[in-house]
Amino acid sequence: MIKKLSVTFILHLFVLVIHAQVPVLSSFSPSSGIPGDKITVSGINLESISGVKFGNAFALLDSMINISAGEFSIIIPVTTASGNVFVTVTTPGGVSSAVAYTIPPRLPQISSAHPSSGEVDDIITVEGVYLLSVTSVKIGTANIDVSLITYLGSNMLAMPVAPVKNSGVFDLIISNVYGASKEYGTNNTYKYTVTGINVPKLKEVLPQSGKKNDEVTIIGFDFTTIIGIGFGNTLADLSTLKILNDTTLAVKVPLVGLGANNIVVYSVRGESQSKPFVITAPPPTITGLYPTATRIGSTVTVFGSNFITLQSVFIENVSTPGYNLLNANTLAILIPNNVASKAKIKIKTAYGEAVSAETITIDTVLSILIKYPEIENILFPNPAVQLLNINFHTDITRILIYDIFGNMVHYHTMGDLPTINITHWKRGIYYGLIYRNQNASVQKIILE
Numbered sequence: 001m002i003k004k005l006s007v008t009f010i011l012h013l014f015v016l017v018i019h020a021q022v023p024v025l026s027s028f029s030p031s032s033g034i035p036g037d038k039i040t041v042s043g044i045n046l047e048s049i050s051g052v053k054f055g056n057a058f059a060l061l062d063s064m065i066n067i068s069a070g071e072f073s074i075i076i077p078v079t080t081a082s083g084n085v086f087v088t089v090t091t092p093g094g095v096s097s098a099v100a101y102t103i104p105p106r107l108p109q110i111s112s113a114h115p116s117s118g119e120v121d122d123i124i125t126v127e128g129v130y131l132l133s134v135t136s137v138k139i140g141t142a143n144i145d146v147s148l149i150t151y152l153g154s155n156m157l158a159m160p161v162a163p164v165k166n167s168g169v170f171d172l173i174i175s176n177v178y179g180a181s182k183e184y185g186t187n188n189t190y191k192y193t194v195t196g197i198n199v200p201k202l203k204e205v206l207p208q209s210g211k212k213n214d215e216v217t218i219i220g221f222d223f224t225t226i227i228g229i230g231f232g233n234t235l236a237d238l239s240t241l242k243i244l245n246d247t248t249l250a251v252k253v254p255l256v257g258l259g260a261n262n263i264v265v266y267s268v269r270g271e272s273q274s275k276p277f278v279i280t281a282p283p284p285t286i287t288g289l290y291p292t293a294t295r296i297g298s299t300v301t302v303f304g305s306n307f308i309t310l311q312s313v314f315i316e317n318v319s320t321p322g323y324n325l326l327n328a329n330t331l332a333i334l335i336p337n338n339v340a341s342k343a344k345i346k347i348k349t350a351y352g353e354a355v356s357a358e359t360i361t362i363d364t365v366l367s368i369l370i371k372y373p374e375i376e377n378i379l380f381p382n383p384a385v386q387l388l389n390i391n392f393h394t395d396i397t398r399i400l401i402y403d404i405f406g407n408m409v410h411y412h413t414m415g416d417l418p419t420i421n422i423t424h425w426k427r428g429i430y431y432g433l434i435y436r437n438q439n440a441s442v443q444k445i446i447l448e
Contacts, residue, residue, distance in 0.1 A: 021045045022094040025087060032102035035078040036129070038063070039101075041089070042071045048091050054101065055085035082106055082178065105178035106130040110190035113172065117193035118161045120201060120221055124192075125158050126174070128184050133176050138162065139192055140170035163221065167197040198222060200265040200272035209278035214253045215240075216277070218265065223249050225267040231277060232261030253279065258309065282306050283352025289345060294335055295363040296406060302331040302345055302356070309350035315360075316343035335362055338405045369402065369431050375441035379432050383446040388420040393436065400433040401445070422447055 025043040033039050041052075047069050052059040057077035064074040082105045086098035110128040118124055132154050137144040142162035150158040164170060172192040174181040183190040202220040210216055218229070223243055229236040229251050240252035249265075258281055262274035286304040294300055308328040313320055315335070322334030333345065341363070345356040376382075378391050379399075390399065390412065401410040401420075409430065410420060430445045 023049075023089045023091045023096040025089060025096050025099040028087070028099075028101055032104055033076055034104060034106070034129070035076050035080045038073055038075050040067070040071060040073045041087070043089070043096070044070050045091065045093055046070055046072055046089065049089055050092070051088075051090035053088050053090075054080045054103075057081075057085075076103070106176070107179045108134070108174045108176055108181035109184040110172060110174065110181050111184035113190070113192055117195050119196035120161050120163050120194065121203065122161045123158055124161060125152070125156065126172070127156050128174075128181070129155050130176065130178075131155055131157050131174065134174055135177060136173075136175045138171070138173045139194060140164045140168075161192075161194060164194050164197060167195050169193050199270040200226070200267045202263070202265060202272045202275045205263055205275045205277055208276060209280050210253050211280045211282055212253055212255050215250050216253060216263070217248065217250050218263065218275075219248050220265065220272065221247055222267065222269070223247065223265065225269060226265060227268055228266035230264040230266065231256045231279070234261070281309060281349070281351045284310075284347055284349045284354040286345065286347065286354045286356040289356055289358045289360055291360075292358055293361045293363075296335050296339075298335050300333050300335060300345070300360055302333060302347070303329065304331075304347075304354065305329050306349065306351070307331055307347065310347060311350060312348045314346040314348075315339045316346075318343075369433060369442050372433065372440050372442045375434060375443050378434050379443050379445055382443075383448045384422060385448055386421070386423050388422050388445070390418040390420070392418055395436045397435045397437065399435070402431045402433065404429050404431075 023043060023045040025041060027042045029040040029042070047066075049061070049064065049072065052061070052064065052074055054077055057080045059074050059077050064072055066072045080103055082103050084100045085103055087101045088098050089096045108128060108130045110126055112127045114125045132151060134146055134149060134157070137146060137149070137159060139162035142164045144159055144162045148160055152158060169191050171189040173189060181190065182188060200220060200222050202218060204219040206217045206219070224246050226241065226243065226249065228238070229241065231254055234254050234256040236251045236254045242250040244250060256279050258279050261277055261279050263277045264274045265272040282305075284304060284306045286302055288303040290301045290303070306328065307325060307330070310325050310331065313323045313331070313333055315333070316339065318336070318339050320333065320336050322336060324332045326332055331347065339362055342359050342361055344359050347354055378396070380389050380391060392414070397414060399412040400408055401412075402408050403426075409425060412420065425447055427447050430447060432443045432445055434441050434443060
């Protein structure tokens with residue numbers, strides 16, 4: 001029995017020793033690969049694997065598929081460095097000797113571009129691998145400013161189409177520190193189609209607003225075969241056109257209606273897209289007033305230019321709605337009763353303002369009243385609240401009462417009652433113009 005147990009025990013030890021043998025790696029298929037690729041590892045004693053390392057990077061065992069005791073497949077860790085890395089496998093029998101595996105440089109690879117064709121400056125999205133830390137981008141021989149690239153992840157970026165000179169199919173090459181890109185899975189460069197080059201393309205208009213005869217600079221592409229430049233529905237005078245180079249031209253604004261008039265460039269190959277431009281007008285000017293001496297309720301004519309977008313009129317600093325725009329250069333103003341006796345005219349349009357050099361003299365009611373001598377005690381009490389009494393004299397013929405704006409609020413004659421009801425009047429200062437036969441005098445009245 002003891003002898004039999006000893007044989008059994010020895011057999012178990014033999015099996016354990018067999019199973020505990022150190023793994024040995026012999027080959028890889030393919031012989032090189034990039035992080036993320038699945039490769040097959042061959043050798044012996046490759047059972048019960050507990051770890052696989054590519055250099056310092058651990059592979060995910062979840063990605064491993066055991067094919068046999070001498071073979072398994074696994075995905076190269078994404079953090080694996082480029083170059084010759086040493087692969088080791090760990091089992092219960094120990095750690096295998098390190099075997100070199102080649103990780104090629106992380107060259108960019110392009111799998112697709114969306115849209116598959118576009119015009120210069122269109123934004124396209126490029127997908128592939130190793131699309132981070134880009135050092136240069138070219139479409140054909142035209143470079144793209146790498147500062148214009150937007151990274152959408154390690155395998156996707158957005159960028160404008162490079163300014164190539166002609167339409168066609170070009171190599172799209174993205175480079176990093178390891179080198180230039182290829183089409184994903186091939187040794188070929190990725191091809192991209194650029195369209196619309198022969199048609200003028202606008203990028204910028206400077207300035208974006210102006211008036212007739214102002215010079216406007218237009219920046220874009222393919223400006224060598226220009227046959228017209230439109231401002232809205234009006235073509236610019238081509239005698240004012242300056243083609244500075246293939247991407248820049250200058251032209252003077254034609255006579256066209258005010259407001260939005262988009263710019264379009266026409267060539268023998270077609271027309272560009274439009275860019276917004278606003279036609280403005282010069283600021284107004286005032287060259288003269290007639291008459292320069294007037295009175296309330298009369299009209300003063302203002303002469304000048306560029307009144308067409310008139311917005312408001314001021315007599316000194318008092319806004320007045322009583323005006324009539326006769327034409328682009330002539331304006332009639334009705335003098336209101338609440339202005340100073342001497343005033344300048346100011347007008348505002350959508351494009352500026354102007355103040356008259358001349359001053360108009362206005363005979364207001366108050367300016368007339370203050371010419372008369374003052375009198376007291378004809379109208380009482382003063383201050384008054386509800387009633388205003390009249391101390392009649394036999395020589396008083398009539399009494400006219402005005403507010404401070406020159407509006408007559410009451411007219412009284414000898415035949416009227418010697419009392420005036422003032423309860424509906426606004427509180428403030430009033431003036432009574434009192435006629436005594438052919439003479440007149442003024443009394444200041446305060447209503448509380």
